[in-house]
Amino acid sequence: MFPELNNLLNTTPDRAEQGKLTLLCDAKTDGSFLVHHFLSFYLKANCKVCFVALIQSFSHYNIVGQKLGVNLTMARERGQLVFLEGLKSAVDIFFQAQEKPHPLQFLREANAGNLKPLFEFVREALKPVDSGEAGWTYPVLLVDDLSVLLSLGLGAVAVLDFIHYCRATVCWELKGNVVVLVHDSGDVEDEENDILLNGLSHQSHLILRAEGLATGFCRDVHGQTFAFLLTPPRG
Numbered sequence: 001m002f003p004e005l006n007n008l009l010n011t012t013p014d015r016a017e018q019g020k021l022t023l024l025c026d027a028k029t030d031g032s033f034l035v036h037h038f039l040s041f042y043l044k045a046n047c048k049v050c051f052v053a054l055i056q057s058f059s060h061y062n063i064v065g066q067k068l069g070v071n072l073t074m075a076r077e078r079g080q081l082v083f084l085e086g087l088k089s090a091v092d093i094f095f096q097a098q099e100k101p102h103p104l105q106f107l108r109e110a111n112a113g114n115l116k117p118l119f120e121f122v123r124e125a126l127k128p129v130d131s132g133e134a135g136w137t138y139p140v141l142l143v144d145d146l147s148v149l150l151s152l153g154l155g156a157v158a159v160l161d162f163i164h165y166c167r168a169t170v171c172w173e174l175k176g177n178v179v180v181l182v183h184d185s186g187d188v189e190d191e192e193n194d195i196l197l198n199g200l201s202h203q204s205h206l207i208l209r210a211e212g213l214a215t216g217f218c219r220d221v222h223g224q225t226f227a228f229l230l231t232p233p234r235g
Helices: 003-009 032-044 058-067 072-077 086-095 116-126 147-151 156-173 191-203
Strands: 021-027 048-053 081-085 139-144 177-183 206-211 227-231
Touching (some): 021 032, 032 058, 032 072, 032 177, 032 206, 072 081, 081 086, 081 116, 116 156, 147 156, 147 177, 147 191, 156 177, 177 191
Parallel strands (some): 021 177, 021 206, 048 081, 048 139
16 A cells, blocks of 8 residues: 555545545556555455456456555455456457356447446445355445446446446445546547546546656656646536
């Protein structure tokens, strides 16, 4: 985790708010460090986490997680982490027979737009468990990142509908949290990305936006240089 970010948000794993949608947005920089932060944050908060990872492999997130003090392999084995590895799943859809609808079933459909199987996967992963099983504090859905769904042919409205149903289930019904990452391409002609970003901005309780510095690379700053903004929801 990043203690500075926790201090800025006035939160800790022991007293995090519930029922919130957090939008992570990056422009001209890589905002994936925010995804790693929230993944480690919620695992340390003893939350049940469903991670829809559409960008990187499980091993990538696990390596970064260990640097932040969490072991994703152990979390998955004990049932705290449910991990959907999008890169691997995409291959399985085309080359392996599926007994039931795959979460990314839309990749095989002629008219892409049906995210119901993905929603059902999330709902099943985060459904309440019996009191006799290991009890987690609250459920969390983490998606890295929604922009990939647009590049795979889905429309912004379909993605917004998916998030709406996830919010209704995770935030309202189960009193958990949803955290999603979206890239801001900055392209005025990319209408679908603008619709998605604006729609999520109006729904979000908190927007964290990472931007590259206008001055570009700075040799006096260790690591990647970026500007970090806290943005209130629009509307």
